[in-house]
Every structure is written in structure tokens, then in C-alpha cells.
Amino acid sequence: MPEPKADRYRLVRLTISDTATSELLSEYLLELGAVSVSLEAHNSAHGKRPTGDAALAAETWARPHWTITDVVAMVPQEIRTEALLQAAATVFPEVMEVPVVEQPVDSSRDWVRAVRESFQPLLIGERLLVRFPWNTEVSVRSLLDGDGKERVQLTIEPGAAFGTGEHPTTQLCARWLELHVQPGSRVLDYGSGSGILVMYACKLGADPARSVGIDIDEEAIAVAKRDAVRNQLDGLVFATPDEAEHLLQEQRFDLLVSNILAPTLQELAPRFCSLVRTGGRIALSGMLAAHTAAVWASYAADFHLEESFVQDEWVLVSGIRRR
Ligand SMILES: C[S@@+](CC[C@H](N)C(=O)[O-])C[C@H]1O[C@@H](n2cnc3c(N)ncnc32)[C@H](O)[C@@H]1O
Numbered sequence: 001m002p003e004p005k006a007d008r009y010r011l012v013r014l015t016i017s018d019t020a021t022s023e024l025l026s027e028y029l030l031e032l033g034a035v036s037v038s039l040e041a042h043n044s045a046h047g048k049r050p051t052g053d054a055a056l057a058a059e060t061w062a063r064p065h066w067t068i069t070d071v072v073a074m075v076p077q078e079i080r081t082e083a084l085l086q087a088a089a090t091v092f093p094e095v096m097e098v099p100v101v102e103q104p105v106d107s108s109r110d111w112v113r114a115v116r117e118s119f120q121p122l123l124i125g126e127r128l129l130v131r132f133p134w135n136t137e138v139s140v141r142s143l144l145d146g147d148g149k150e151r152v153q154l155t156i157e158p159g160a161a162f163g164t165g166e167h168p169t170t171q172l173c174a175r176w177l178e179l180h181v182q183p184g185s186r187v188l189d190y191g192s193g194s195g196i197l198v199m200y201a202c203k204l205g206a207d208p209a210r211s212v213g214i215d216i217d218e219e220a221i222a223v224a225k226r227d228a229v230r231n232q233l234d235g236l237v238f239a240t241p242d243e244a245e246h247l248l249q250e251q252r253f254d255l256l257v258s259n260i261l262a263p264t265l266q267e268l269a270p271r272f273c274s275l276v277r278t279g280g281r282i283a284l285s286g287m288l289a290a291h292t293a294a295v296w297a298s299y300a301a302d303f304h305l306e307e308s309f310v311q312d313e314w315v316l317v318s319g320i321r322r323r
Helices: 019-031 054-062 081-089 111-118 168-180 196-203 218-230 241-248 262-267 269-275 289-297
Strands: 009-016 036-043 067-076 100-104 122-124 128-131 152-155 187-190 212-214 237-239 253-259 276-288 303-311 314-321
Touching: 009 019, 019 036, 019 067, 019 081, 067 081, 081 100, 122 168, 152 196, 152 218, 168 196, 168 253, 168 276, 168 303, 168 314, 187 196, 196 212, 196 218, 196 253, 212 241, 218 237, 237 241, 253 269, 262 269, 262 276, 262 289, 269 276, 276 289, 276 303, 289 303, 289 314
Parallel strands: 128 152, 187 212, 187 253, 212 237, 253 276
Antiparallel strands: 009 067, 009 100, 036 067, 122 128, 276 314, 303 314
16 A cells, blocks of 8 residues: 555545435445545535535535535545546446545645554454554454454455455455355455455365455456465465466366456356356355346356345345256
């Protein structure tokens, strides 16, 4: 993660009139690379007037009790606002329509401290404790799970790849792995981001020499490789789909987990079906409840539907590979 100095970041302010969307969007912006996101709620009767697109702002302002939320994201300069909005719009199409304003960050604040304070240790699922490189101390209580057993610890580099563990879809996948990883399982994590899921699977007993993380983003692959070394999983392979082509030939995995967006999950269905052994399991996440039926329709011929889990409107659906 680059040194958090004020001039390395800018604020991107989106004015949204649907509070539920602004909350979900703020989680998603963090995962897309924003280093912090705050929500500023106000209404037209006594709030401040929204800035940005004048016509929309005026229309919103005219409604007497309409609650408006500004989603204010602190974004590294290297992430273009347009690219950020396009990525967010694949899940929340409305962001292409809302007023957006860019602002400099306040250089009088201690950003190193502010950014680091925003990444505190996280407890995920039943057994995982995620720490960030500067979390040198964690409370004794967070080291133990509900049964008093030591939690699995992973250190993750935040900021350059999706997958700090904060997002509900990552948490849904982590819990699914807790249910299904067996000693020696072969796990494929397709859309691995920071590598959190396949690394957690290995710590739960999967075979690192026969498990793989794949991502189209070369930056994410570089981050995941560094994370693997940091977490004593040096043998674990992370690769782009092209690099992985020969690795995956003839390979069949016991578990395939994929936390990508709904359209990509649909597109990749034939590929995923060929990568899971008969009786093996698949878990698909990264979609909102409204998209689940359409995604699962692409898998129903090859997988028996087994389970589905929901957290904050995000869904994980899983199945067992038929013959
Ligand atoms: C939502 S993140 C998931 C990261 C991590 N697995 C987690 O659960 O937190 C999705 C990841 O999928 C990657 N991705 C998107 N489309 C892909 C594709 N067609 N093939 C492989 N990876 C893809 C993105 O670059 C991103 O890192």
C-alpha cells in the first residue's frame, strides 16, 4: 500500500438518495480500493444542499423529507474516478446517474495514522482473524474462537486488491470454506483478489501444493503472492487465467469458490463446471439476492443446489457436481 500522504489521495463524493444503496455501495468502494469511506446523511429540510449535477441536485432538494446521503470515499490518485464508478456500476448501476464531485483531502490531518486506524484486526467466520501489517498487537480474546481454540491468523496487505475480509461476500465464502474444507482438499479460488480465501482454505487443511488462486488483475496476483509468503504459504500458486491454462488442464478440484460479479459468474459457468470433480462442490458469491436465480440457472444442469446463505443482501449459493 502506498505511503498514505494527503496528496496521494482525493475525495470522491457521490450524492445518493437511497440510504440502503449508499451503505452497500460504501462497503463495495472500500473493496474497490478506497482507503476510507464515510456517509454524510442529511435531508432537504435542514441538511446541506447537495453539490454536483445542478439539475438532479435541484430536483432532489425540492422533495421536503427526502434523505440524502453523501458517500465520501478517499481514493488513491492512481485509481481514476471513471474506472471506480464503472466498476461500482456493475453492481449498482445507479452510480452512473448520481452527482459526483472530486475534492482534495485535508492535508493538515495525519493520514498515515488515519488510514492505519481504519484497518483494524477483523474476526471473520468461526475461526479467522485477519490482521494488517501494522496490527502488531491484537487482544487476547480475538486470538481464540468461540470454543476457546486458537483462531487461524492471516496477514493481508490492504489497498491494492479486493479481499480484506471486510466485505459480506468474502465473509460468506470464508464460512462456506469452514464447512467444507477437508484435510488435503484441492481448492480453486477463481477471482482470488488478495488471496484471502484460498489462503484461509489452506490454513483450514487444504493442500497448498494442489490449490490455486486465479485473477485477471496482475496487481492482485502480485499482492496475493506477497501475502502467501507473509503467511508461510510459499508453495501456493497464484496466476492469471492465461498463465493458469496449462496448470488447470486435466485438473479437477474438490472445492471451487468464486466471489465475482453476477454476469462474470454466468459467463464462466461452462469453465467452472469442467474444473470441479464429480461430487465436488462449488460456491458462488459476489451477487445481490435479485441476481441469484439468473446466476444459478447457468449451473443447475451440472450442480445439485446444496445451500444458500445471505448477509446484508449479498448471497452465496453452492452446489454439488453431478456426474
Ligand atoms: C470481489 S473480488 C473477490 C476477492 C476475494 N476472493 C474475496 O472474496 O474477497 C473479485 C476478484 O475477481 C477478479 N476477477 C474479475 N473478473 C475475473 C475473471 N473473469 N477472471 C478472473 N478473475 C476475475 C477481480 O480482479 C477481483 O480481484
